[in-house]
Amino acid sequence: MDDELHERIRAVITGVPAGTVATYGDIAALSGAPSPRLVGRVLAEDGHDLPWHRILRADGTPAPHLAHEQLERLRAEGVLADGPRVNLRKYRRQVEPDSADGPGTLF
C-alpha cells in the first residue's frame, strides 16, 4: 500500500536537521517516492506536523503561496535567504565541508 510510502516520506522530512533545508526531489529520492510531486502532495495533505518550512523547490525558492512564512521560519532557524531564494549550496543537506574541489564543482 502507499500508506507506507506516505509514512516514509513523512519520516524523511522529519529527519531533516534544523538549520538545513532539502528539496522535494531530495525527499523523494531518500524516501523512495516515485516522483517529487508525491512529496508535495503529502505535505499539502499531512504536513501540518512536519518541518515543512525546510522543504524547498529545486532552485531554492519555496512554493509561491507559502514563500513568505517559509522564509520567515527559515530565517528564525538561522537559514539566511538571498532574496526570495535560499543558498542551497550552503544549507542543502550540509554536504561535506571539503570535496577536494574548487567552487562550483560540488555535486
Add this chain to the structure above:
DNA sequence: AAGTTGACTCTAC
C-alpha cells in the same frame, strides 16, 4: 473512463 490539478523537475530556447 478521460480530463484537470498541484507545496515538482529538467531540458531547451
Add this chain to the structure above:
DNA sequence: CGTAGAGCCAACT
C-alpha cells in the same frame, strides 16, 4: 533571467 514543453504520479471531477 524568462518562458515553454515534456515527464511525472496520485487524487479529484
